[in-house]
Every structure is written in structure tokens, then in C-alpha cells.
């Protein structure tokens with residue numbers, strides 16, 4: 001039985017960044033790329049994670065690896081296979097690293113045995129591909145247990161952790177790291193998204209911090225004019241027709257033209273919002289840590305408040321059957337639907353729950369892009385967050401943002417400069433007040449959005465990511 005899936009990666013020249021970053025930065029990146037490619041000659045740079053689509057890690061790999069390949073580096077992407085029980089355990093681990101008990105299930109010897117059994121099957125296949133001195137970058141807890149056998153086989157192994165908790169001393173965080181520590185202690189480098197996420201077991205001078213980045217040219221982030229945004233949103237059913245003069249088209253990851261064909265699966269009471277209705281939008285996996293129910297309750301405080309506001313809320317996420325390593329999604333979606341049913345009739349009328357089609361990942365990205373661009377306000381009211389790519393994506397689109405001051409969101413947004421932050425993510429009153437402020441003061445909202453875009457240009461585009469990877473490879477390839 002084949003367990004590993006290889007995800008095809010295209011090649012994109014970094015010349016694309018010229019208009020955004022200027023000649024000097026591009027020349028530096030080329031020189032660096034050449035040096036790395038020479039150093040790696042004949043060796044492969046493997047990336048291994050646990051899903052080809054949905055979630056932040058897949059997003060980062062999809063956006064960075066094509067530039068790496070175009071620089072002449074043989075980068076490849078493999079996805080491990082696991083059983084539902086395995087993904088239940090890794091999801092539990094994910095919650096633990098965020099300081100939460102998840103569903104409260106065990107993380108003991110029985111779970112360790114399941115975890116190791118699944119990864120043993122994967123590593124055996126992997127070892128038929130990986131050669132001594134190849135680089136293997138393992139992503140997140142799902143793949144950590146592959147490290148010992150790969151190291152033994154002579155590969156240079158890096159473990160990159162995209163999650164982390166703000167409360168580094170919490171009992172749950174400790175439980176999570178106790179589970180993982182035996183697998184990662186001998187890797188060449190551990191990479192974290194923030195300094196605050198480096199746990200004690202990795203605080204040995206061999207850990208590095210590399211924040212994620214976005215691809216400005218991907219279907220998720222490429223420029224779309226208003227006519228195209230409208231055509232996409234009307235076609236998918238997120239906004240009421242007519243579609244206007246545009247067509248629902250975009251450029252695929254590989255540069256070929258794409259067209260949005262599928263519809264979103266939307267739960268709503270009446271009609272879709274009109275094109276002129278201000279939309280408050282949160283796009284996230286269906287995960288309790290993204291607090292979709294809290295977003296709904298905060299929104300109802302806004303619309304039930306003293307001065308009526310004509311905004312509507314769209315909670316959008318991937319179709320729940322689509323994200324392989326997220327077994328909780330369907331149950332969370334059910335909870336969101338139950339909470340939606342409990343809203344008053346008039347509130348329910350303004351809240352739209354959208355499951356976005358995932359069969360074609362570029363198409364899904366184009367829909368997310370259009371929705372984010374059309375949003376009057378993008379929100380990310382997470383209770384915990386690793387980095388928060390949805391925030392970066394909205395910032396790049398110059399959207400006014402209201403987000404929780406948790407995890408990497410705090411690194412991206414300075415409150416009152418690049419968006420508005422909620423000190424307490426559970427404070428739905430403060431959330432409603434922030435939304436109201438941005439809806440009422442559009443000039444201020446516009447200013448925050450422009451600052452946000454500039455911040456991404458400086459800090460969170462792929463070129464910065466590439467140069468940090470180059471440094472990492474130099475450091476471990478002795």
C-alpha cells in the first residue's frame with residue numbers, strides 16, 4: 001500500500017518580485033539561491049507534512065517551494081498517510097502545544113504506540129527515497145516521529161514546528177512536549193515561528209526562528225479587480241447577483257488560467273447579501289480555537305446594538321470532509337450550526353455559514369481571495385493562534401482587521417497601526433465595539449489597511465523566507 005503522496009511543485013522565477021521589491025533585493029536573493037544550489041548539488045531538499053491542502057503549512061509549502069525549485073534546488077514535497085486514530089492523537093497534540101486540553105483524551109503509552117506504528121510505515125517508504133546527506137524538513141507534530149530513523153540513515157533533518165502556545169509553562173504544553181521530545185532531540189535544527197514558542201527541550205542553541213510568509217502571486221493573494229471579485233462571489237453564491245461584467249477567472253499556481261466552477265455550500269436563512277452590503281468575514285478551518293461561535297455572538301452584539309448597522313457576517317471554511325489531518329472539523333461545524341439555530345430570527349438572517357469547495361485547491365484559494373478582498377472587515381478572533389496566515393493574507397489585501405492579540409497575530413499587527421487587536425479574545429463586547437468603530441470611520445479603516453499592506457511588503461513576502469532558509473541550510477550542512 002502506498003502511504004506517501006508526492007505533491008507536484010511547479011517553478012516560479014523570483015523575477016516576479018521585481019516590481020514589489022526592487023532590483024537590489026532580487027539580485028541578492030539570486031546570489032544566495034545560487035550559492036545554496038551549488039552547495040546542495042545532487043542532493044534533494046525534502047519537505048514532509050501531513051496534508052496537501054487546507055491549513056497553514058500546506059499554504060506555506062505551496063507558496064515557497066516553486067521559487068526554491070526555480071533557483072535550481074531539487075525541492076520536493078511529500079505527504080504522510082495516517083489512520084483516523086493517528087490524526088486524532090496528533091490533533092490532541094496540536095491542542096496541547098497551544099495550551100489546551102482539546103477533547104481531554106489521553107496522550108500516554110497507548111497513543112505513543114499508535115503514533116509510532118503509523119510513522120514507522122511511512123518512514124520505511126521514505127527511506128527508499130531519501131539518500132544520505134539529503135535534507136529533510138519535517139513539519140509539525142505529525143511528522144516529528146520520522147526524525148530518528150532518517151537521522152540514522154544519514155539525512156540532515158530539520159524539524160519545523162508551526163504551532164506554539166503563549167503560556168509556555170502550562171500543564172498541557174508540557175504534556176505535548178514530553179510526548180514529542182524523544183523524537184526531536186537529535187535533529188540538526190528546530191525551527192519555530194516565534195521566539196516565545198521555543199520550548200525548554202529545544203532551548204539548546206540549535207533552534208531558529210523563521211516566521212511564515214505568503215505568496216503575493218498565488219491564487220490566494222494575486223490581484224483581482226472588483227469585477228472579477230464580484231463574478232466569483234456571485235457565482236459561488238456568497239453574494240447576490242447579477243454578476244456584473246466580470247468573469248470568475250484567476251491565474252492558477254502554475255500560471256495557467258483558471259475559472260471558478262463550483263459553488264459554496266452555504267447555510268443561510270434568506271437571500272445572499274447584496275454587493276453593497278458591508279461584510280464581516282472570518283475565513284478559517286472549523287476549529288474551536290478559531291472561535292467561530294464567539295465571532296457569531298460578537299457580531300450579534302454589533303447588530304443588536306443601539307445604532308443599527310447594516311452589516312452581515314460570513315463565516316467561511318473548507319468543506320469539512322476535505323482536510324485530512326483535521327478530524328474535528330465536522331463536529332465543530334455541527335456546533336456552529338447548532339449555535340446559529342439558536343440565534344434570534346433577525347440575527348440569523350444576517351449570518352452566513354459557508355463551506356468552500358476544496359476539490360480544486362486553486363479554485364478554493366481564488367474564492368478565499370475574492371471573499372477577503374470584498375470584506376469590509378476581516379476578523380480573526382482566535383483564542384490561540386500559531387502565526388495566523390489568514391491575517392497576513394488580509395493585510396496584504398489592505399483590509400481593515402479586527403483580531404485577537406494572541407500568538408503570531410501580535411507580531412504582525414501593532415494595535416491601532418495595522419489593525420485593531422483584542423486583548424481578551426473572549427470579550428465579545430470589545431469585539432463588537434471594534435467592528436463598529438471600523439464600520440463607522442471608513443477613513444481610519446482605510447488607513448489601517450494601507451499600513452497593513454506595507455507591513456507585509458516589508459516582512460512577510462516569500463523572499464525573506466528564502467534567505468532565512470538559505471542561512472539555515474548553511475548552518476547545518478557542515
Ligand code: UDP
Pocket residue numbers: 054055056057059220283284285316317318319356364365368386387388389390391393
Ligand atoms: N484556508 C483555505 N481555505 C479555506 C479556509 C482556510 O485555503 O476554506 C487557508 C487560509 O487562507 C490560510 C490557511 O488556510 O492560508 C490557514 O492558515 P492559518 O495560519 O490562518 O491557520 P491554521 O489553519 O494553520 O491554524
